[in-house]
Amino acid sequence: MEKSPDQHIIEEVTSGEYKHGFVTDIETEVIPRGLSEEVVRLISAKKEEPEWLLEFRLKAFRYWQTLETPTWAHLNIPEIDYQDIIYYAAPKTESDENQEEIDPELLKTFDKLGIPLEERDRLLHGGTAVDAVMDSVSVKTTYKENLAELGIIFCSISEAVKEHPDLVRQYLGSVVPYRDNYFAALNCAVFSDGSFVYIPKGVRCPMELSTYFRINAVNTGQFERTLIVADDDSYVSYLEGCTAPIRDKSQLHAAIVEIVVNERAEVKYSTVQNWYPGDKNGKGGIYNFVSKRCLCKGYRSKVSWTQVETGSAITWKYPSCVLQGDESVGEFYSVAVTNNHQQADTGTKMIHLGRNTKSTIVSKGISAGKSQNSYRGLVRVASSADNARNHSQCDSLLMGDACGAHTFPYIDINNNTAMVEHEATTSKINEEQLFYCQQRGISTEEAVGLIVNGYAKEVLNKLPMEFAVEAQKLLSVSLEGSVG
Amino acid sequence: MHLLEIKNLHASIGDKEILKGLNLTIDEGEIHAIMGPNGSGKSTLSAVLTGHPAYTVTEGEVYFKGKNLLEMPAEVRSREGLFLSFQYPVEIPGVSMVNFMRAAVNEHRKYRGEAPLNASEFLKLMREKRALVELDNKLANRSVNEGFSGGEKKRNEIFQMAMLDPVLSILDETDSGLDIDALRIVSEGVNKIHTPQKACVVITHYQRLLDYIKPSIVHVLYQGKIVKTAGFELVGELEAKGYDWIKQELGY
Numbered sequence: 001m002e003k004s005p006d007q008h009i010i011e012e013v014t015s016g017e018y019k020h021g022f023v024t025d026i027e028t029e030v031i032p033r034g035l036s037e038e039v040v041r042l043i044s045a046k047k048e049e050p051e052w053l054l055e056f057r058l059k060a061f062r063y064w065q066t067l068e069t070p071t072w073a074h075l076n077i078p079e080i081d082y083q084d085i086i087y088y089a090a091p092k093t094e095s096d097e098n099q100e101e102i103d104p105e106l107l108k109t110f111d112k113l114g115i116p117l118e119e120r121d122r123l124l125h126g127g128t129a130v131d132a133v134m135d136s137v138s139v140k141t142t143y144k145e146n147l148a149e150l151g152i153i154f155c156s157i158s159e160a161v162k163e164h165p166d167l168v169r170q171y172l173g174s175v176v177p178y179r180d181n182y183f184a185a186l187n188c189a190v191f192s193d194g195s196f197v198y199i200p201k202g203v204r205c206p207m208e209l210s211t212y213f214r215i216n217a218v219n220t221g222q223f224e225r226t227l228i229v230a231d232d233d234s235y236v237s238y239l240e241g242c243t244a245p246i247r248d249k250s251q252l253h254a255a256i257v258e259i260v261v262n263e264r265a266e267v268k269y270s271t272v273q274n275w276y277p278g279d280k281n282g283k284g285g286i287y288n289f290v291s292k293r294c295l296c297k298g299y300r301s302k303v304s305w306t307q308v309e310t311g312s313a314i315t316w317k318y319p320s321c322v323l324q325g326d327e328s329v330g331e332f333y334s335v336a337v338t339n340n341h342q343q344a345d346t347g348t349k350m351i352h353l354g355r356n357t358k359s360t361i362v363s364k365g366i367s368a369g370k371s372q373n374s375y376r377g378l379v380r381v382a383s384s385a386d387n388a389r390n391h392s393q394c395d396s397l398l399m400g401d402a403c404g405a406h407t408f409p410y411i412d413i414n415n416n417t418a419m420v421e422h423e424a425t426t427s428k429i430n431e432e433q434l435f436y437c438q439q440r441g442i443s444t445e446e447a448v449g450l451i452v453n454g455y456a457k458e459v460l461n462k463l464p465m466e467f468a469v470e471a472q473k474l475l476s477v478s479l480e481g482s483v484g
Numbered sequence: 485m486h487l488l489e490i491k492n493l494h495a496s497i498g499d500k501e502i503l504k505g506l507n508l509t510i511d512e513g514e515i516h517a518i519m520g521p522n523g524s525g526k527s528t529l530s531a532v533l534t535g536h537p538a539y540t541v542t543e544g545e546v547y548f549k550g551k552n553l554l555e556m557p558a559e560v561r562s563r564e565g566l567f568l569s570f571q572y573p574v575e576i577p578g579v580s581m582v583n584f585m586r587a588a589v590n591e592h593r594k595y596r597g598e599a600p601l602n603a604s605e606f607l608k609l610m611r612e613k614r615a616l617v618e619l620d621n622k623l624a625n626r627s628v629n630e631g632f633s634g635g636e637k638k639r640n641e642i643f644q645m646a647m648l649d650p651v652l653s654i655l656d657e658t659d660s661g662l663d664i665d666a667l668r669i670v671s672e673g674v675n676k677i678h679t680p681q682k683a684c685v686v687i688t689h690y691q692r693l694l695d696y697i698k699p700s701i702v703h704v705l706y707q708g709k710i711v712k713t714a715g716f717e718l719v720g721e722l723e724a725k726g727y728d729w730i731k732q733e734l735g736y
Contacts, residue, residue, distance in 0.1 A: 431537065436574040436628075439534050440588035440644060441562035441595070450587060454578025454627065 020274065024109040024134075029090045030220065034083040037061060040189050043088050047158050047192075052169060060178035060188030067182045073316055073345040074374040074406055078250070080287070085252060087190045089220040091134050109134070109214065129154055131195040131211045133224060138193045143207065152236075153198040154209055157225050160196035167198055171229055175258035175295045175322070183254040183289040183316075187223045191256065194224035199234040199265070208464055210239035213255075215275070215286070221252040228258070230265040232298065237268040239467055250278070250313055254289045263298030263325065268306070270463050271319075272471050275311035277478075280369075282341030285313025292319035296328035296354075304331040305348065306462040308471040310478040313342060318376065320349035323357035323385075330359040333459040335471075337452075337478045338371030338403070347377035347408075352388035352418070361392040364456050367403035368479055374406040381418040388418045396426040397455055399448075399479070449476030485550045487512050487683050488533075488652055493544035494708075495532045501542070502528040504708035510652065513680040517694055517719065518687045520705035521727050526687045527571060529705070530654045534568045535561050548652070562588075563595035567650035569641040571657045576628040581640070584628045585610065585647055592648060613646040617673040634661035642673040649677075654685045659693035671696030691723040704730055 031042055040061045044054040069077070091103065129143035131154065138156030147154050153164060160168050178188035195211040215222050230236055240257075253275065261267050269292075278285025288311070294303040305319040321330025332348040350359035359379065367373040373396070381388045396405035407424055429451060437447035453460065453472050460468050488510040495503040502525045510516055520526055532539045533546065535558030546553040548566060556564065576584065589609070590600040601609065610624060617639040629637055638658055645653055655674065659667055674697050678684060686697055694702075694716075702719055704712040704727070711734055712718070 430574075432574045433576050435536055435558065436570065436576070437584075437588075438558035439562055439568050439570075440584070440648065441559050441591040442584075442587050443559050443591065446587060446591070450579050450584065451576060454576055457578040 031088045064185035086220040151200040184291040191225040194226040197228040201231045205236040226257040232263040240271045257292040259294035261301040266302040271307040278313040288312035290317040298325040302329040306333040309336040315344040326354040335456040337366045338373040340369040342371045345374045349378040352381045352385035355386045365396040368399040372404045376408040378410040380412040383414040390420045392422045394424045489547040494542045515699045517699035517702045525708045565651035567653045569655040573637040635666035
């Protein structure tokens with residue numbers, strides 16, 4: 001059969017190379033493969049954790065053993081051998097005692113990724129503080145001291161367990177309990193590192209806080225855990241970025257992010273997820289199975305999730321909002337791009353419990369190649385939630401004719417004062433638009449970049465400036481070679 | 485060497501042949517008008533010359549500045565200096581005119597081996613060219629053609645033409661949907677851009693545009709071929725008598 005020019009080009013030009021696929025040559029301390037109570041105890045011991053945390057892990061592990069892998073998502077997940085994964089890998093540094101000194105190899109790695117670990121000048125206002133996590137441990141957290149002067153705690157979760165045990169104990173598992181789901185239970189059992197943020201009452205965090213996750217070691221899983229607590233009248237904008245080396249074998253990443261927002265506080269959480277997506281034939285890539293949830297606990301609490309998902313072989317992720325406080329607000333802005341053989345099943349849950357609660361969902365899916373891209377979202381209005389409002393907009397953009405876009409909206413209304421709106425569109429990238437660009441001298445690749453960024457603009461505009469520029473580039477790169 | 489030379493051009497969309505052996509030669513400094521009844525192939529000609537993917541050339545040759553035009557991808561034709569003012573300009577939501585034009589202008593510059601314009605140089609160029617067609621600054625900041633009125637879209641086309649400074653411009657029914665004032669503004673814009681080193685092809689049904697942009701050579705396209713070529717006087721004759729007399733002359 002003769003191929004259409006479209007198909008021909010899709011097959012020919014898959015030049016969208018993954019730019020972060022290098023490996024850092026550093027000695028890594030790993031524990032033996034496999035998962036058992038022993039391994040859970042070993043991880044806890046390595047991190048010198050208190051008894052209550054070990055108990056937390058063991059409870060989660062025992063519960064996880066009773067569960068089966070969920071199959072409801074529109075995903076084709078190859079069977080994962082949990083005994084074949086290494087659950088703890090830590091880059092070895094010469095000076096374990098002296099935490100101030102970081103291995104130059106690690107510095108280089110993060111520098112190469114565009115993540116500076118040196119505190120440059122006094123960038124406190126308008127700069128970004130970074131917690132850099134490689135494999136199972138946090139390598140360095142910058143601007144910690146400056147932030148501490150404002151009472152802000154920003155450190156790795158391991159450190160928080162030691163330094164602020166009461167806060168961690170109070171909130172850990174309070175938003176995503178270990179019984180929540182299969183991957184959450186697994187994470188609770190074996191979580192390694194991640195970030196902890198506490199913004200005290202009335203404090204507006206003067207800089208962006210960010211965590212950069214890097215998988216480096218072979219055959220490991222990354223199980224990070226982030227906990228953010230914003231006390232009354234506080235504000236923080238938090239960014240998360242992720243990359244991994246190019247490897248033939250898939251690696252598991254099962255994270256939990258919990259956010260607690262108190263009265264009149266606001267948290268903005270932005271993610272640019274660029275885990276290695278696998279090669280163009282679908283070999284390798286990260287399995288990104290993540291539970292993210294925010295509890296808007298008080299009156300007028302507000303949270304805003306913004307995500308740009310371009311990486312991972314499989315994404316299973318639903319950053320959600322529990323709107324418990326009256327007049328609390330939840331927002332979800334998402335761009336999910338899938339190309340080649342990538343699969344994504346992503347969306348959100350908006351659970352309205354308080355009165356006059358409001359939620360907004362804007363989801364932009366972009367599918368190319370042979371990928372499958374699903375939006376899955378739940379809007380639930382409890383009987384207690386008088387005058388709840390939701391507006392959902394789910395758009396899908398298709399490129400070529402071998403990919404799929406799916407929308408699974410669930411609506412569950414138990415209060416008849418609720419106003420819930422759902423809009424959805426599906427479009428194909430338009431030949432006339434491409435031709436118009438070409439007639440002005442713009443190449444197909446660049447035209448696709450322009451059109452896609454235009455389509456996703458509403459979401460990209462929600463990202464902090466530097467991130468938005470990064471995300472725009474990423475969108476174009478991820479789709480290189482996807483349209484004829 | 486002619487600026488554009490079309491020899492025995494045959495082109496189809498799907499299984500349907502639209503151009504059936506078209507010949508046309510254009511030289512620098514000339515303004516050509518192409519007229520003809522609906523469905524005669526006028527828009528197809530502009531689409532084929534600019535490389536629209538929906539059309540297939542089945543026979544014939546086209547040389548632009550001595551180079552084989554049909555071998556060039558659409559964007560290269562543009563960079564070589566071929567411009568089409570679209571009959572129906574396309575909307576691109578979320579892409580601002582500024583970003584769009586900047587991408588286009590810099591691609592053209594790159595092709596000529598020139599460095600990209602920096603932001604202030606580019607904005608200066610925008611201002612200068614915008615004035616030619618009295619295009620509002622607000623429109624330049626909006627998404628490409630989105631929410632533009634019919635007249636604004638056409639002015640925007642001529643604005644882009646001014647920005648890209650092509651050697652050969654094809655205006656495909658640029659007068660359709662224009663009121664008298666807009667028609668004047670658009671035509672004046674085109675005339676200001678025109679130089680003895682450039683050429684223009686004006687596709688239209690009506691004399692009123694040609695009163696402003698005065699062609700030296702007028703063609704009638706009918707059933708995929710140029711069936712009559714004459715001077716400006718042909719315009720008045722067609723306006724007065726329609727196309728039937730030509731069909732009779734040809735024995736259709």
